Amino acid sequence: MKVLGVSGSPIKDSNTDRALKIALAATGVKTEFIKLSDYTIQPCNACLECRKTNNCVLKDDGNLLMNKTYKADALIIAGFTPYSSIDSRSKIFMERLYPLHHRHALMSGKPGAAIVTCVMQQGHEGMASACENGISAIQNYMLAESMSFIGGISILGNVPCLICDKKEQCSVSALKMLFGKDATPENVKINSVEDDTETVAALEKLGGDIVDAYYQ
Numbered sequence: 001m002k003v004l005g006v007s008g009s010p011i012k013d014s015n016t017d018r019a020l021k022i023a024l025a026a027t028g029v030k031t032e033f034i035k036l037s038d039y040t041i042q043p044c045n046a047c048l049e050c051r052k053t054n055n056c057v058l059k060d061d062g063n064l065l066m067n068k069t070y071k072a073d074a075l076i077i078a079g080f081t082p083y084s085s086i087d088s089r090s091k092i093f094m095e096r097l098y099p100l101h102h103r104h105a106l107m108s109g110k111p112g113a114a115i116v117t118c119v120m121q122q123g124h125e126g127m128a129s130a131c132e133n134g135i136s137a138i139q140n141y142m143l144a145e146s147m148s149f150i151g152g153i154s155i156l157g158n159v160p161c162l163i164c165d166k167k168e169q170c171s172v173s174a175l176k177m178l179f180g181k182d183a184t185p186e187n188v189k190i191n192s193v194e195d196d197t198e199t200v201a202a203l204e205k206l207g208g209d210i211v212d213a214y215y216q
């Protein structure tokens, strides 16, 4: 069995990457980690040419990633949540798996899971949280392909404003919005997935569950 793990985070050795690697290591089977920012993929043009050939006509790395996904027995997608939606690389990756939809449901029955990093733990009034939105986006892809969705895990990430040198003048600082007017990069804790033992345990369980689901 082989589990493919795909990270949409462009940040080097990000929480998203490391969370995904924890889950992959816990599978105990063959795995491959892919960082989408190392590849070039354009969004789906909705031309539907892939209906005829199970291949995409776009000349980029989309078909290579699609074939790796086809050859894998299970898939974990790990993303983060700019503007409380799934990041664009993860979204484009899912769109470009559309060739596997045709002749005939080539991802059907494969176990799949989601890992999503966010900082907004609550949604705006009446709205889902950033991590819920991210997990739903991945879950919707997997359900549409008749995969077996094993679960989604939220990871607490870090506000990008922590590294901004204009934070004092900023009227839309997420640092102040989340942690109050006195928040500074010095007094806000940096979150590392490894420090959260419950989340690490949940990631390890996810790795085990995805293998169990394959052999069931």
Ligand SMILES: Cc1cc2nc3c(=O)[nH]c(=O)nc-3n(C[C@H](O)[C@H](O)[C@H](O)COP(=O)(O)O)c2cc1C
Binding pocket: 009, 011, 014, 015, 016, 017, 080, 081, 082, 083, 084, 085, 117, 118, 119, 120, 121, 130, 131, 156, 157, 158, 159, 160
């Ligand atoms: C352009 C941009 C916009 C963001 N907007 C949100 C947001 O609306 N909600 C949220 O929870 N996090 C937001 N984030 C924060 C990301 O979720 C955070 O950077 C992520 O936790 C980093 O994950 P990483 O450590 O895996 O790279 C944003 C980040 C970027 C770069």
